[in-house]
Each structure stands twice: as C-alpha cells, then as structure tokens.
Amino acid sequence: MEKVANRSHRRQLVLWVVIMIQLSLFLSACSDETPPRKLLKDTDGNTHVRLQISDSLVSIDNGLVEVTIQNPTGHLIGLKYKEMQNVLESRNHNHNKGYWDIVWDEDAYDKLETEHVEVITQTDDLVELSFTKKWNHGKTLPLNIQKRFIVRRGVPGVYMYGVFDREEDFPDAQMYQIRIAFKLKEDKFRFMAVSDTIQRVMPRSEDRDEHRSQILAFKEAVVLTNPSDPSLKGEVDDKYQYSAENKDNKLHGWISDDDGVGFWIITPSDEFRTGGPHKQDLTSHVGPTALSMFVSTHYTGTEIDTFYKQGESWKKVFGPVLIYLNSAPSNDDHRNILWNDAKRQLSEEIESWPYNFTGSEDFPNSEQRGQVNGQLLVQDRYMVRTLMQAKSAFVGLAAPGDAGSWQTEGKGYQFWTRTDNIGHFSINNVRPGNYSLYAWVPGFIGNYKLDLNITIQPGNKIELGTLIYDPPRNGPTLWEIGVPDRTAAEFFIPEPYPQFMNSITKDGTDKFRQYGLWDRYSDIYREGNLVYTVGASNYSRDWFFAHVPRKTGNNTNQPTTWQIKYNLQDVNENGTYTLQLALAAASFAEVQVRFNDPTTVRPYFTTTRIGYDNAVARHGIHGLYRLYSINLPGYIFHKGDNTIYLTQTRSLNSFVAVMTPCNPGDLVGRHAIQATYGRHTSGIRAIQAIYEPRANGEVAMQYYTRRGRHADEPANGEVAMQTSQPMERSPCSLGDLVGRHVVPATLFIPMADQIPLLRLDNEHISSHLGIMEDEQRVLRLRLHKVPKPHPLIEENLQEAGFWYITFVRDYKLVPGLISALIERWRPETHTFHLPCGECTITLEDVAMQLGVQTNGMPVVMSHEFNKVEQLCNLFLGKAPVPPECKGWRVRQYSWGSAILAFLYREMCKASLVVNDNNTVEIGGCLLLLQSWAWHRLPFLTPISRTAVDFPLAGRWRHKIEGTGLVHNNIKEFRLKIDIKAKKEFNWRPYMNEELFALIPHDILDGFQYWCAVTPLINFAFVEIQFGDRVLRQFHFHQPIPRSPWDHDLLQNLDGRRPVNWVETHDDLHRFDGRRKESVNWVEKHATYINAWNNRASFMPTLDAIQDDDFNFETSAYLAYFLDNGKPFLTTIVERRQFLRFKKRFGKAEYSLPSGSGSSSLQTEAEMTDVDNSAPQSLHYAVDDSTGPAYIPEFVQPEAPIYSPTFLSTYDFEHMTVQIPPMNEGDGYNTPEPQRPQCIRRPPRHYHSTTPRHRQQL
Template structure:
C-alpha cells in the first residue's frame, strides 16, 4: 500500500492538528489483514482555565474559552466552525460540513485506482477535562469489512489549532513518498503546532500589518524556546526530560583549499533514520532533528526522541554529504558528546574554474523578472525570494528564442549569464523542443536537481553518443512549484585527455526529455578539477 497525504482546507484560518496513525499488518494477497496493535491517538486542546465543553448535542462538540470557540462534527471529528474576534465563522460556511477543516489521505492498493479517505471518526469520548485542559477523542477502528473502502489505519485524531500535512508528492515528488507493505507497522506523531492569532489597535493598514508581523515573530521565538510543550498527555509524545541530546564539533579538511582544518559556519547537522550517506533527503517515515553549527563548527541537537539514528551533515561552500560511521542510540535524559568530526569533501585535484556556489540552491544564478500579468507582489519586494513567481520557465524562451544558452569561462558571470533552470524552449505552436542545450567552453563536476535526463558531450556533435548520462533522475516538482532547489544529486564526470584539444573546448549539457514545460533541472555548482597532484 502507498499512502499520499493531502490536506483539504477552506477559509481564512487554519487549525493545528496533531495526529498519530498506526499501520495495520497487511499482506496484499489472499491472506486476511490483521492488526498488530491498536494505538490510540487522541485529539487534544489546551486552553485557558474556564474552558467550556458542550458535548450534549448529538451531532456536534463545542469548545469555548471566551476568546475562541471551535465546533467539531460528532463523531466524525471534522472542524466545522471557528468563532473568533467577532467573526461568526472564519471558515467558509458556504461549503458543506465535510469541506471546511479536515484531513484526507489519498491512498491505493497495488494495481488499483487512487482513493480518498477523510479519516472520519465513528466514536467520540472525553478523555480528560479539568481547569487546565480538555482532551477529546474521535476514533475509528479498521476491520476486514472496510477492506478496499477505507485506508487500513486505526485512527484516533488530535487537534490543536493547526492542520499539518505529513507527507505529499506535491513539491518533493515520488522519491520522498512513503510506502507500507507486507505487514509493516508504522506510527508517527505530527505536532503539536502553534498558531498565533494576534490583534492590533486601529492604525493605517500598512503600519498595522507590520506591527502584527513583528509581534508574531517575537511570539515565534518564545514558542521555539518552549518546545517540546509540556502539556501534551500522550505516551507517544516524550517530554523534555524523556529526550536526549547530541553535541560535537564538525570540521572540514580540503587540502586543496587549506592545509589546515576548516571550521564551518552554518553547516547543517542532523539525526535521521540509519541509512546510506545522504539518505535523510528521502526518509519520511521516521523523525529527524536538525541544527546549524556556530562560527567554530560546534553544534548541539536537543530534545531528540529516544531511538537509533545516524548523524548526517552538509556544509555550504563544499560539495557532498557527511555521515558519521557509528549508529547513535538516544536514551531518555542522556547527553552524547561526539567530539570532533572531520568531513573530507570529494575532490581529486585543484579547481581550474567553477560555476556557482555549492550551497544546494540555484539562487545565485540569473533569475528573470516575471511576466507583469503573473507577478506576485510579495516576493517581488525581496530579491532573495525572486524565484517565487509563476511562469519563470517560459522566460527562458524569451531570452533565448532561437539558440540555447552559451556560457564562456573567463568571460561570463553566472549571476547574469546562467539561467537558474535548464528548461525546455517552446515554439510558436506552444510545443516544447527536444533540444535544450547549454554549451560551456570547458568543464566538469556536477550537482544536478529536478526531473530530467542529462547527457554530457565533450567536443562532439549532438547525435554522437554522450561521454556521460545520468539516466532518468529527479521526479520532483521544484520548478513547477516555484522552488529554487530539489533533491541533491552529486555526479562526477571523468574527462579523459584525448577528449580535449588545444584552444577552445565545448561541453554540451543536453536535456533530452521535453514532455512538458516543467521538465528541467537546476544546477547547484559545476567545477573542473585538474588531475591529482603527486
């Protein structure tokens, strides 16, 4: 079985929802599906003293603390109304009750069409009610009679003023999808997530919006410092004292840059499920905990759930991924000090030339202005978010209507002359060309992102066999979703001396698939290395 989660939400506000799902033991054959266990996951709402709970009506539950009133359908557990600040319902009550605030799971059994399940509950109960909190449960138990009509999950939902998407191919694509097969059990807690509803005295709209935004950022800092919250009463959400800590120092050794150890600043260091180097990118079933190093490479990862992890890292300014070669076992209340960890980035020789910055984005390359009719005003005011505009891929055709991009080493500037994505050109019949090339006069060490098939030729006509081919790669949606980075892939191409000539050398990077406008790739960084020195 494959599960793809999507969120259905209508209205001005979103609500936090914390949900734990337990997989059924399923064998997709003639065998009967059975549960390994039923793990309750309860809806929880922590509000101020004096909270009122009305559960007497047969079809709804109302919770009111004098400021915010939330109405749930009963026993489904759908959020059908939010009354706040004089607004009777901030959700769109023109929609049907099951189309306001809900989770849905898009799923399918092997070789069957997609199905949509809004994971509606069938039972309601009050778990806890006191002056500090109310805990309520909307649950549903799967059984054999639901085979094929409901996703095989025991569901016991839990809310807290937000709705959290836990996995989706909408941006990341199928490589980050999750699959559950052959009796595998699975459980994961999402949330709680805090949503802050602030207010402001009457001012000009511009000043009022600015004050609200600054106040929300201050509140965010306070909430980050308060995490993990101590009010959650669930065995599946460890408290701070039940979690662990990992600390250490990351160092970099690249003798072609510096003979001495380099102390990386703002390197990303994280714990994720055990796997191969870089596997954290596509691991979605387990938990991940990340931080950044300080100016001297020191890092501390706090509030880690107990379990077995690998430690991974990547460093801006250097290619590749780091993985600590020993599994790390996190126990409650334990601090693990790893000491100094040395990362040696892949390298064969000194750099002859380079294009871009190895920072896992294409943000340093040329990003065109959007079409005026498609412009989103918010990112347009921030250069760092200039890529967040619809239709930028078609601007490539405007800039290169007849021939593709040519980049000359020593003459061109990648911030002005390297289009941020290698995409298809469209012609006057609005079809997309198969020949999307970038010519580089000399090359090669490549990091590639996004859905495509890249072929590399050196001083050869396009019709001859390439020196290097990636095969079909990527399968994510970063270009279509206005992103600036996708899954990180590192490729090394050995350039044999007999392929080069004295004087001008041309490297062709050919995008060989053109099924549509969103097929393309983004480069992080390209460099040519000299042969290793002895």
C-alpha cells in the same frame, strides 16, 4: 455638616482616582507597544476551560475562544473568537471547514472521519480530546487514527495533533499526502501573510472562475482578467508561488481587516515533517485556505518514501501545531501588530517545545528525550592545508540510510540544527530511537554522514567530539560555475513577463516565484543556446537558472544544448580529470555530457531520465539535490580551447528541466597505466587500469585474461608498461583483484559499437530461406491445452492468481503464422524485426493477454523435491492439509515473467538453423505469441464475434472466422507482414476504456517496470527483456537504443569484472536445465535475481508521444534500424507484385519505407487512364527539405535486397518509376529475375481475395 462635607469630598477624590486609573489603563491598552493579547488576559484570560459533549457536537470554551468539533467525525466546524461567531466559512459543509485529509494509493482520498470520541484530560486549565477510528479490514485506508484537540486556559487557540499507526498485518499502502486544512470566511479574510516579505491582499476564490480568469499552462495557475478587486487585474494566482521550506514554514495565516482579527498556524518544530529542513511545501493560498502540511510529494515527487509495506508496524505523531487567534484595533498599523504578535507567540511555543501538557504517551516530553553535541570541520586539502570550521552547516539526525537519504525519508522523525561560526552544534530534544547523523556545508559539494549509528535513549547526552568532512574532490579545482548552496538562486533569473507579474514580495526579491520564467529562455536565446566561457562569463548574468527546452512554436519544444568553453594550457593525457555535476532539481529530464564533439551519437555520460521535482512549474528554486562525479581520461582533452556540451534531451513540455547549482571541474590526482599485449584484434579494445606501486618500489602484477571466440589470447603473455606519478590511494577500476597494489593486465572485451547487431545472422533461419526446399519451414507446435477447471478448485485458482488463464482454452493455433513470426525473431535482441521497426512480447502483453501477474519474486528455486509435501510447503505454506493451504503465497511469484522467459528461449532456439530438416519443434506459451500477433497485426486478425473481455487471449476461444490465408502458407504471411506492417502495426492495442474497466488491480501491479531492461527467470532459464528497444509499444518515442552488448544491466551482472555479455548471452542460450534437478537456482542465478529485484534501476529514458501518429518515428531510429536490422524478408519483385491498381479510383497503393530527417516521399501516386496491359509510370513528388531520405526500393533494381537505398542528398525534384505490365485476374505473370541461389523465388500465383474483416477494421 462638616463631617458630611468631608466624606463627600473624599468620595469625589476616590472617584477621580478611579477614573484616572481606568483612563490610564485604557490609554495603555490602546498603545502600539502593548500587545492585544495583554488586554485579553486582563479580561477573560483567567476563565477556566469548559467542556460540553452532545450526540452531534463537542464544545470547548476557555473564555477566549470557543472550539466546536463535530461528533464523532472529528471535523473542526467552529472557531468563535471575539465578535466573530465563526472564523471558518459557515457556508461550507461541516467536512469542509477544518479537517484532516490523506491522499493514498493512486487516487484514493480520505478525510479521516472518526467513529469515537474520548476525553483524555479535563481540568480547569486544560481539556484534551481524542477522536479515534480503528481500521476494520475493509477497503478503507489501512490506518488507525487518533485526532487530538487541546484547549488551554489563557491561550486563544487550539492545539491539534494526530497519532497514526499501522499494525503488521495491515496491507500495503502509499500515503502521498497528510495535512490539516482550514477554510476561512471569504468575506472577512483577504490579507495573507507567509513571511516578513510575503504579505499581500489576495483574490477571492470566485476570481478564479471562468468568467473572471483564464487558465494558463496548468490548472493551478490562472491570470485574473476580471477580479472583484480591480487592482489585481492582470496578476497570476498560483498557490505554489507561496511555498516555503520546512525550516521557514513555521508561521503563516490570514487577517480580517474589518474585525482586526488574525488566524495563524504556528508550527514550533519540524521533527514530524518529511524530507528534511529544505523540503518545500504549501502554506496559505486563495480560498482563503490555510494548510498545515506534514507529508507530501511536492518538490520531490514520488522519490520520497511514503510506501508502507505489509509486515512492518509503524506509528508516528504529527504535531502538535497551534491554531492561534489574535486581535488588534483596526487602524493603519493593525496588520503589523497582528503579525508581530503571532511571531512573539511562535517564539513562546518554540521555547516550550516539546510540550509537557500533551496526554499521549507517544509524545515524549523534554525529560524523555536526548541530546547530541559535536563539532564539524572541513578538510579540503586542495583548498587549504589546515582544517576549516564548517560555519552555518546543516547537521541533523534522521533514519539510518545512505548519505543524503534524508531528502527522501518520509516515515520517521528528523532533527536538524545549524552550526555556529566555529562548527559547534547541539541537536536538542531528540526522540528515543536509532538515527544516522547527516550534514552538508554551504560552499562545499556533497553530503556528509557519520559512519556509525546513534541510539538515543531517554535523558542521555551524546558527545561526538570533532567530526571531519572530506568533500568529494579528486584534485585542485580548475574552474567552477555557481555556488554549492543546493539552489539555483545565484544564477540568472530573468524578469517576468509584464502581463504575468505579481506583487508577491514587498521588496521584489524571490523573482523565481513569478509565473512563466521557463519561457523566457526562448526569448533571451533566440539565435542559439547558452554558451558560457570560463573566465569571461558571469554566472549571475550568463547562466540561466534552469536548463529548459526551447519553444519552437505550435506548443512544441526541442532539446537544448549548453556549451561550457574553457582553456587548458597543460593537459596530462595519462591523467584522470573529474567533472562534478551538481543538480538542484530535475523533472523528467536527462542531461547528456559530451566533450569537444557535439555530434557523437553516444554521450560520454548521461544521467538517464531523472527527477519528479517539478520545481520549475511550481516556482521553486530547488528540488532534490543530486551530485554526479564523472571521471574523464586526459586524452579526450585538447591543449588550449575545450568545450563541454550539456544536452537536456527531454522536451515533453516546458517544465522538463534541471537546475544546476554548481559545476566544478576538478583535476584528479591520479594517473593511469596502460598495459597492452603484443597484438589486438579488430573489434577488441583494452581497458586501462589504475595502479599503485608498493612502498618498497616493487610492482605487484596480476594477469587477468578472458578466453573465448570473441577475444584473442595474449601474445607471449608480455606486458608493455608506462609508469607515471602514483597517487596516495586509488581503487582498481577492474574490480576487487587479489592484493592491494596491482597492475592488472589489459582485459580485452569487444567494443559494443563494433559488434554487429545481427551477430547470428549466418545461423538464422531468415538467411537460409532461399536454399530451403519449397522456401518454407513449418514448425511443429507443442501445445498443452488448458482444461476447464473443476468447480471445487475455482476458489483456489482465484486465490492463487491463476483464474484468468483458465479462460484461455480450446485454442486453435495457426502454424504458418507462428512460423512466419519466428523467421523475424532475433535472438540477439529478443525482438521481432518488421518493416515498422522492432517490436516484441513484453510483460505488459503477458498481463493483458493471459491475465497473469508479472510483479513479484522470480520463479526460481531448487528442483530437488523428494516429496510433494516439500513443493506444497514452498508454494502454499504448509502441506498437505487443504484447509491450511495458503494460496496467497503463490501470488508472491512473477509467473508472467517465467512464462515469457520460457517463450523467449523457445523462440530463440526455433529461429536458428540446427539441421537440414525443414520442420522443427517449438514450445512455450504459443497462444500468447499468436494472440499477441492478432492484436498487433490487425491485417492478420480473424473475425471474432465475442465482445472485448479479459484476458484478451480468451477472446479467441470461441468460434472465429479465418483471415483468408492458408494456415500453413508461410509465404503469404511473410508477404503480408512485409507490405502491411509498416503502416498497420498496432502500437497500442490496449488503449481501450472498456478494457481498462475489466482489468483487475493486481494485474497492473508493477506496471511501471514493464518497459525495463530486466532478466526474466524461469528456473534454469534466464532471458533478457530489452524494453528500451520497443518503447513505442508503451506510448513513448523510440530513440536509437543502446547496443544489447553494452547495457548497464549486462555490465553490472557480475561484480568481480566487466561482463562480456556476448559470451554470457551465448552461455545462457546453450544452457540446458535438464538432468540438473539438484541445482539450487536461487544461488546459481543470484546475480540475475538481484537485477530483477532492482529493475527500477534499469528503466530506459522515456519521452511520451504527444500526437496520434504511432507508426511514424524520427528518421534517426529508422535510419539506424534499416542500417542494422532486417525489416524485410521478401524481395523487391515479390513485394512489387502486391501493387494493386484501382482502376475505378485512378490511384496506386504501395508500401513505402519512411523518410529520414525531415525529408519524405509522397505515399500516394496519382494515375489516370490506367491500362494494366501496358507498362505504367508512377510519379513521386519529393520533399526537397534538408536531410537524407529513403526512396522506394524498386526505384533502383541494383539496390540491396534487404534494405532500401540511402541517399544523402537529392539532386532532383521528381522521379519516374517503371512498373512492368500486370494481367487482370487473381494472379500476376511476371518474369523470374536472375538472383543468387540463396534468395528464394517469387510466388507464381497470389490469391488476391481481400479478407472479409478488413472493411470492418
């Protein structure tokens, strides 16, 4: 019995020990100090990984998480964790739970559904699957796809990565966005965490519906009016408020409070992301949605390189990223437990990078990678004399390019690190490849780039030693606004509107994330724009963080001009100063810089239209970094007070803006020498040159003169010089002259603003109309009709891109119309001058009217072909075997620009008076000219019974009815254009949905460059399309254009010296390509070919028209045009005879030039009891608002013939105009005025028959 009792006692003792151990373990598991994953490992963490594959599903289970993937599409449709059968939204379709997607080309969207599944690795510790799809040469995304999934033992989650590649023969593609998206259970996940400070309860997706919210300025932003959670009422929801930079976007996700479960996206490396460490992108947002972003245009726009060309192979691995799940008991602190555990897991993943368990040979492990070490120092001799450590600088490796190009690099890999306190850096785990080393240092402007490329090979370690960055400074800093940190965070960020305030961050920081801050500028600066006084103002209080337009009411905006006031006690008039303008972001904006005089028409500097960042609307504090160094001559400054005027000229919407992180003003340590000849000529200016003396004290001199009718010869070749203090090193501003130390003589070129716009008016036909016989000159038209193609070659024509032009045949030309248009063609500007302003035939018109592609290589090559085989080899690839002819080679050329170049040349020749004959020839594509006129000038358009078809010029090949005008009566066309074109010119004839549906995609290729200022090349002929002068044709407002003699394109055509475009223009027009068959035009026109290939650099600044009034423009342009152009070719008396009295309605109709400024005249005069046999009076009510205005030409008979009288102010409210009596009938009998002989006589009879089609139009 005693033994039994002892055994029983021992069993009870063992039982109590076991109970105590279990209780201890339980308490330990519930402790806050023990991560929940510890408990998971003790229970199911040792379970091996199991794989099951069926026809429709693939399942991977490691005991902690069960992953379900749709077979074979590769969509993630299930994540089972703990008691949650699926953390993904089960109500969604399978393709809308966990999926990859790509946005490509314009609006194409692909969710990357695959076709096959392959087991890469299957062990007890790991399973890796690959879902693949090969491109099948269809219309789908030209991309080979591998979507990889990895589940490891003991890891509660799934690793995902993609391997995408393109072969050389794949067609062009633009891939704007690549990402993985997850849609979680909406009834479970309500709490979102993006960072330590951005954590909050989020609205439901249904809270964004119409009955619960209101859309604000853009669809992504809504204000919650009736949310399911009343505490969120009045808040704004916008997914861009939660964006993060790549360097910080490593961990974000959601928490289910009810279940104590967290869902996290962990990104241990940024090497596969685009745009470098500072590019911002989306994280998580309402849905609940969690995103893993790899490629996007957010905060950069299309400037980031996402274009993949045919002929270039490409492969890239995106990821791996870890989808991590964790849990904690639901209590008051479970959110912190889950967040801290996710941060711990992130640290583990970073330590394990690069992973050694991936099965793709395209993902190298640590042993297959390299390392780059070095030290970066800063040398700023204007700050301190010693080298400075580049503390906390960003140093990285990216694809070779220019300094700063890593911001827009999107195809390769990037590896970044930060230097320590003494500038040392180590870039680890670099994939093999060729790179450039880039850097930027906080506190210093500019970008650093090492001048040699770095090749990484597996396992190598490169020691770069000490690198020195010399910031772009030319002298000691006079003043500085802001901090060179590439953001606008240090500037004044206003408090948000109370009705739009969000609880985005815990500590209330990052105010820039709030909605509506752009409109606060108009509230704060009600009376005037921002004025910053150097030395008195504080940029954190007095410099608004974004240069935005001002709201003026009625949803309109106006440009804003900021002032920087500063004092200069000592001004070196012979010196050169520098303004460094650094921009943190820009969105469809333009900054113009003026000094001391804000009223100057032309700014001293303009950025032109820049940026697609959209950082203001997307609550970003920066976008792409831009730096402008503006050299300024000392003589523009005053001793004492000076003012810089920064004008943001764009006001399309509230988000057109720039952010300015730093504006340093430097004094340049160099001076200019002015070398002038003995005499100058009116309209001629001298360019100052930089000089350097030789070490021995001698000065090497070089004369560089230009001969021609627009520049005088130097007098006696003498040079008067002034010496000044030299600099250490200075480039010569006149280009690469012979010798390093030179003093160039002054180069005389005409000032653009002193050359008349209509420089050739004395030679132009419009100035000789009054002295020509019968006041007419009918042109003889050279027309080569296009025959109907033989059926055997139709396929070849389609392949070559010439199919549509075959529809333009059987065409009847109207000589009178073409002759009347040539009278208005100006060879100086390559535009027609009409009462409505300037217009012309552009590349858009060629594409729409003829169906010929305008994008591609210029049509220029040698004429020397001894055999037809040579020509076939050039255009078709091989000759003369027809089956092997490659029509696609023909499509590579811009035939549209060649057609337009020849037409421009012919119109320029025909518009000038070359002899006393009344009839001259004109060739070129005249059917294009005539069809353009019929679409743009509807009052001259015949009636066509043919429906809208493509190309548009083909519409007139069928039977048409006349316009009521005699085909050869130029005078009637002339009068019609003068009277009707002002109001009836059609600025957008192609805005037709039915037409858009007919236009082939390849015809629109390159449409974004249709309005560029660009050369048009056709073998020997080179003409310039001045798209900046006809922006209304492209639905943009027309500013005062730059002089055609002073354009960026024309000044940069010759790299050796500034171009006198007046002479260049004349030389091109005089050039004859005949009997020059041996000339290689590729070499001859190399400069123009380069300009054509880079025409994107010569795009005008664009400001879209918002209303439907396309005939009305601001008075500034009209005042410029009426003052410099030639809007009318008929006299006042001739146009007066076109006044028609409508006795039935008691009103008079007339053509009236538009006003200037905000003043205008009523365009309709009320009349009662009209008696056509007696003189009549028309009463005009005058809008007496401020600003000048134009009054009708016939108000003052002594006014000039070709332009209306300009009145600077009005001193009357009404005026009366006497109109001579007119007889009823078809003709008017009016006395003949006394005029100079050179002015033509009015027509004696005018047939007033109204065209039959006018009522229809």
